Amino acid sequence: MKLKTKFSLFTSLLVTIVLAATSILFVTFEKQHLIKQTRENQIALVKSLASVGREALFRNYDLFLIDYIKTIKEGNRAVSYALFIDSENRILAHSNPQMLRQIIKDSIGIRAQTSRTLLIQTYQVVSEKQEQEIIDVALPVFLGKERKGTARIGFSKAVLEEVIREALDKTQRRILVVALGVLIFGLLGAFILAATMTRPIKMLVRGADLIGQGKLDTKIKVERRDELGWLAGEFNRMAERLKELDQMKKDFVSGVTHDLRSPLAAIESYVNEMLEGGLEEFAKTGVENLTTIKNNTIRLSHFINDLLDMAKIEAGGMEITPQLLDLSSLVTEVVANFMPKAEKEKIDLRIELPIDLPKVFADGDRIRQVFTNLISNGIKFTAQGGTVSVTAEEMMENPEFVLVKVSDTGTGIPPQELDRIFDKFYHIGDVFEYIRRKDQPPENLDKLPDKFHKLKEVREKVKGAKGTGLGLFIVKSIVELHGGKVWAESKFGEGTTFVFTLPVKRGKIKK
């Protein structure tokens, strides 16, 4: 069932129940009220008869009393009789003139004549037509302390009930009309409310469907300040986020494609050259060609290894086998591998580790990878005459960790790029893009302050040795797998320090 139908039905049901309950309660109270009022009216009528009777006795003017009784009888159809009895129990006035001057001897009459207070009696009268129930209300009349007579009025119970019923019927009819009106308005209201509620829901459904189909530019236009409006807003934000993710995926794919294809294309082009050139040409350029091919093969295999590591990390499948590790021998080993390159590029590569540095609990191969990536980055982005240094110390605030720093005096990283450098496929090429965006055309680099000169130099250097854009991502993942943290501190144009922590004891490793 549709939400709109459900909502309408439910609201109608609710309105009906409330109306019915209200009506029943109202009618019940009205009935009680009517009964009470009828009784009060009866007593008031008898009281006024009594006071008229007292007046008549006082003035000795019976005719006035007879007239008044006639008025009572004619003015109220529930009155089946009305009479006034004097102190000798003789009927002084009666709605039935034939009864005048008679003495009443039936038990009801005697009781009425002897009661010293208001007396209400109910009794059956069997006439030729039908059986009738009469309510007899009697009130004694006193002058001083002397009883001077009794006022009595008999009411037909059937007529009284009919009067009440008629009054109630009228009330019920009125209630019915009002209830019908309310019901119609209620239903209409429920329907309109349901429609206004479900229209935005329908739009949400349609929008979500479009987003589901991949149309991520979809904007759901539900501008309301309620839950539905908020939901639409959330949907729109979700679509935007999905679009960003989609773009990231596209960038990722095109980045990977390009980085895989470039070295492959170089290799194949060189092979083509050698095949076309023949032996004579091979003698001249063969070694050079093969060296280029080898370099590109290494580059390709680096990239593929990094990609595989990334895939492992993404799948949560990278495992580490930590053991107690002497950092200084490991760092010395890695640095030794970089020495020839550092010397060639005239970069001072240093290790400054304290002798009493505690052993760390870590995976040797993976930590070697961390140092390799960081040192290689440091050398890559540092100009001639610069320094790359590895230092370590016990962490002051948390002695269960060792703090390791790999610092360089290289190009540095613009502050707004700092939190992106650990992202997958982030490239330093983007930093040059950043300079360009700052409206500093690269050909004017010469006119820039001194520190930008090394940026220009590094720029030339980096062009020939593009990285995979995965190194820092892998560094971060490995360090975090060990329970450590990694971050970078950098001043653009002056240098960068990568800092990471490694646990000293076992039990710090994330599983």
Add this chain to the structure above:
Amino acid sequence: MKKILVVDDEKAILDLVKRILTRGGFEVITASDGEEGLAKVYSEAPDLMILDINMAGMNGWEVCGKIRGDPLYKHLPIIMLTVRKKKEDQLKGLDLGGDEYITKPFYPKELLARVKTVLQRSSGSSKA
């Protein structure tokens, strides 16, 4: 001797293309990114340009667009040399005013032949 400018951020490709063209009897100058390439178009006035597309900073599309927008150099013959194999990229390259579209990996003889064809075509049209 015709002067050819090669723009590519891959040093290996740059070296190889330079060698092939030099062997083919051309004077070759190189640039390793878009900005440098554009600067050398103005400073060296080459007869032909071989242009990579995927480069950090100013890419090949932008370089091509800038040259075609310049009244002095809009007739400079341009050969796109790229790993982009997709038909739509090829069409975009030709749309932007590239005279020829060669994909990497390439064959040295084919590259040389195409360079010669493009040069002949452009000198023929400039004479006419």
